[in-house]
Amino acid sequence: MSGFKTFLLRGNLVDLAVAVIIGTAFGTVVTTFTNWLTSKMPEGASDYFTNEENSFGAFMNAVIAFVILAAVVYFLVVLPYTKAKEKYFPSPAPGTPEDTVLLREIRDALTARQG
Helix, strand or coil: CHHHHHHHHHCCHHHHHHHHHHHHHHHHHHHHHHHHHHCCCCCCHHHHHCCCCCCHHHHHHHHHHHHHHHHHHHHHHHHHHHHHHHHHCCCCCCCCCHHHHHHHHHHHHHHHHHC
């Protein structure tokens, strides 16, 4: 069971799932905007907000649905995921990385050898 938990929290599985969900929803926004922009505009101003497929109302509906979906995904998936990830796999303590320390030691050794 711990291997499965590691798979879920260490891998990019959740990041990929969120990207697919948000990308699909944003694709709907782009499609409705393109349909609205390229369609023959209705003559009356009130016709812009009708619920037809190629109307401004359909575009606004897609934008609102996207924002709601993004909020739901963020609050119900991303926040709990980041909290669980920090709980089980805490970030390393701030400090100098080991490779930088090693490079400094090599530099100091070369300087001492030349001098």
